Amino acid sequence: MRPLRLGAAVLFALAIPLLAAAPAQAKLTGPCQASGTLNGKTYDPAIINNATITRKGVVHWEGSIPGAGKRAISGSVHVKLPWPIPDYTIGSWGKQSDTYSNSGQYHYDLPSELEGIDFPVYGSHAEPGKVCAGFVIVRLEGGGLKNPMVIGSFVVLVISGVGLWVAFKPKGV
Amino acid sequence: MRKRWLLGAISGFFFGLSLSLILVGLHVVHLDSKLLTLLPVIGLVLGIVGALTAPRGRAPKPVPVTAPSDVSEFTGTPPGAPVPPTEAMSAPPPEPPTHANSSETPAPEQPEGDNS
Numbered sequence: 371m372r373p374l375r376l377g378a379a380v381l382f383a384l385a386i387p388l389l390a391a392a393p394a395q396a397k398l399t400g401p402c403q404a405s406g407t408l409n410g411k412t413y414d415p416a417i418i419n420n421a422t423i424t425r426k427g428v429v430h431w432e433g434s435i436p437g438a439g440k441r442a443i444s445g446s447v448h449v450k451l452p453w454p455i456p457d458y459t460i461g462s463w464g465k466q467s468d469t470y471s472n473s474g475q476y477h478y479d480l481p482s483e484l485e486g487i488d489f490p491v492y493g494s495h496a497e498p499g500k501v502c503a504g505f506v507i508v509r510l511e512g513g514g515l516k517n518p519m520v521i522g523s524f525v526v527l528v529i530s531g532v533g534l535w536v537a538f539k540p541k542g543v
Numbered sequence: 544m545r546k547r548w549l550l551g552a553i554s555g556f557f558f559g560l561s562l563s564l565i566l567v568g569l570h571v572v573h574l575d576s577k578l579l580t581l582l583p584v585i586g587l588v589l590g591i592v593g594a595l596t597a598p599r600g601r602a603p604k605p606v607p608v609t610a611p612s613d614v615s616e617f618t619g620t621p622p623g624a625p626v627p628p629t630e631a632m633s634a635p636p637p638e639p640p641t642h643a644n645s646s647e648t649p650a651p652e653q654p655e656g657d658n659s
Contacts, residue, residue, distance in 0.1 A: 449574070450574070452576060454580070486568055487570065513569075524561070526561040527562060527565065529557075533550055533557075533558075536547075536550060537550040537554055537590060538594060538597050540598045
């Protein structure tokens with residue numbers, strides 16, 4: 371049985387792992403347990419729902435759910451994007467599995483244009499009689515006015531503002 | 544008709560789009576906020592409407608030529624120099640009376656003789 375199948379616990383812990391920081395009211399429901407360690411710091415999704423992480427790194431994750439025996443599972447971890455853009459799926463699992471705990475590493479390396487952006491990451495796992503759901507806001511370190519995307523956007527904002535001024539100018543004058 | 548509406552549409556769209564990117568880049572809103580897709584659309588619509596409803600200006604007025612009414616002021620004008628038009632000169636001359644049909648022309652009054 372492939373390890374990722376059990377994902378349930380695990381993967382949606384994946385969201386968490388990307389975390390780093392601010393304690394807040396956690397958004398985690400169900401019997402699943404999960405944690406992630408990034409740069410030597412361990413995060414528990416049950417107690418945090420907002421995290422600031424580095425732009426690239428390796429997350430050591432682990433997760434579990436109580437139970438025994440083979441059963442059908444399904445779940446996914448995904449990033450929600452503005453409508454109507456479809457969600458970006460980080461990982462998903464399904465079919466039959468007899469695994470109830472798992473661990474692994476998740477490598478990520480994101481572009482600098484995404485620094486400072488808040489990513490809403492959702493995770494879920496379902497199996498007969500058990501449903502887990504999690505949510506966390508992941509923010510990449512840096513960004514702000516140093517983000518190339520923000521700088522470029524300010525330039526476009528000024529240029530388009532001039533265009534609007536010309537378009538709105540009284541005609542015939 | 545100048546295509547102001549097209550300029551307004553393009554400018555409004557990019558204005559809203561760049562505003563969205565700034566808001567998300569400065570983490571004012573989350574990446575899943577519907578505002579990010581609404582702003583470019585709102586900018587597009589407002590750009591078109593604003594350009595179409597922009598106030599229409601009047602054609603520039605010609606600069607009025609003011610001429611002095613006293614022609615004597617031009618006594619110092621050198622010969623051959625153009626004379627600025629006056630109201631009397633600019634007004635069309637009255638049409639001369641037509642005498643083609645003498646029946647319609649009122650006959651001059653004859654001095655009444657003393658018939659008594």
